[in-house]
Amino acid sequence: MGDGTFLVSLSGQIEWLDVLAPSGTSWYCKYEFYSGPDWKLIGGLEAGLSQIANVVTNGDKVVLNFPIEVQFKSTNPYGWPQIVLSVYKDMQLGGYGRAHMPLKPGVHALDVHLSRPISSSMLGSVFAFFGYHPELVDVKTLATTTGNNLIRMETTGYARITVNVVTQEFKNLGYDIGKTKD
Amino acid sequence: MAEVHIIGQINQAKDFPKQHLFCKWHLQIGNNWRVISGKREGQTQVSYSQFGGTTTWSFPIDIHLATAGLQGWPKIYIEVYHLDWLGRSHLFGYGLVTVPTSPGSHTLDCYTWRPFGSLRERFVQYFLGGGLQLKYPDLIFSSGERYKLSTEAMGVVSFDLSVLLRNFTNYGIEYN
Numbered sequence: 001m002g003d004g005t006f007l008v009s010l011s012g013q014i015e016w017l018d019v020l021a022p023s024g025t026s027w028y029c030k031y032e033f034y035s036g037p038d039w040k041l042i043g044g045l046e047a048g049l050s051q052i053a054n055v056v057t058n059g060d061k062v063v064l065n066f067p068i069e070v071q072f073k074s075t076n077p078y079g080w081p082q083i084v085l086s087v088y089k090d091m092q093l094g095g096y097g098r099a100h101m102p103l104k105p106g107v108h109a110l111d112v113h114l115s116r117p118i119s120s121s122m123l124g125s126v127f128a129f130f131g132y133h134p135e136l137v138d139v140k141t142l143a144t145t146t147g148n149n150l151i152r153m154e155t156t157g158y159a160r161i162t163v164n165v166v167t168q169e170f171k172n173l174g175y176d177i178g179k180t181k182d
Numbered sequence: 183m184a185e186v187h188i189i190g191q192i193n194q195a196k197d198f199p200k201q202h203l204f205c206k207w208h209l210q211i212g213n214n215w216r217v218i219s220g221k222r223e224g225q226t227q228v229s230y231s232q233f234g235g236t237t238t239w240s241f242p243i244d245i246h247l248a249t250a251g252l253q254g255w256p257k258i259y260i261e262v263y264h265l266d267w268l269g270r271s272h273l274f275g276y277g278l279v280t281v282p283t284s285p286g287s288h289t290l291d292c293y294t295w296r297p298f299g300s301l302r303e304r305f306v307q308y309f310l311g312g313g314l315q316l317k318y319p320d321l322i323f324s325s326g327e328r329y330k331l332s333t334e335a336m337g338v339v340s341f342d343l344s345v346l347l348r349n350f351t352n353y354g355i356e357y358n
Contacts, residue, residue: 036219036244076219076246077187077189077246077346078187078218078219078220078244078245078246079219079244080187080189080244082242097240098240098242099191099240100189100190100191100242100244100344102287102344103189103287103344103346104286104287104344112240113193113194113238113240115229115238115240118230142240142242143242145221145224145241145242148226148227149204149225149227150204150225150227150228150265151227151228152202152227152228152230152265153227153228153229153230154229154230154231154232155229155230155231155232155233155237155238156232173348174348174349174352175346175347175348176285176346176347176348176350176351177285177286177344177346178284178285178286178287178345178358179286179358
């Protein structure tokens, strides 16, 4: 390359969800990557939708084992890719979560905390009681941090993601991410 | 100019007496530092957990800085508030963390505190909430003026930060 661009390759799985999962419920998960203005997708899928995982035993982990494989290039680490998860339980919102992808090359296990909005008004909570839970109009707000002031959220669990990070031309551009091995 | 990237998140708050917490943060930098991109301050959503005392925010931080000197290495200053059921916010803690100078990923715990009122003020605070706030929050960074304060301990806010340095070695800066 030599034109100041570097490459980031991410591959891994959304392993499982640890949530309050009663038997008989079914879950699925949507993932999307958000990255800054200088970032370009050069391969793989930037968004994906998992299978529907059914829970048989009360309190089991919801195993998705959903593969992620995506490559980006950029000239600036600003806007490092973030994954945004939207988890649905029986077609209702189960929670959103976000995390930055690790900067260090290697294999990483990420725990992405999930939370969902709670109604802000009395009428809203009446609707929520009958199953109409509030959702975000655009989940990007979680990654961009604009417009989320004073949204009330409740924690619903977490998702475990395993991701392998490989970078190219990153050190040659003068960046130091510290010792590669911990 | 040497460059610093701070990428990470304000992860969670634990050991606060109440839930429904949100956090305002602000990046404090010296005079010869410049923000190239990214927001220097922000406010998280209001978080609540059904499962116990730890509330999670996972609030992203991504800042690109350039510097001509080491003085005024970035610090993150936070204010934690509790939002009550009437929509009033009460100060629950101030805190400060220094961004690590060694590159790599770090988990930082910020132990927060709040002003400790007189007996009468604490009595009112116990029943009505509210309490004392700093009129000049600059007092949080100044080590010279802190002696005027009387404080009590509040919860812990944890950060996951990845620090990325560029071109520091060109200037003979030694770290790690």
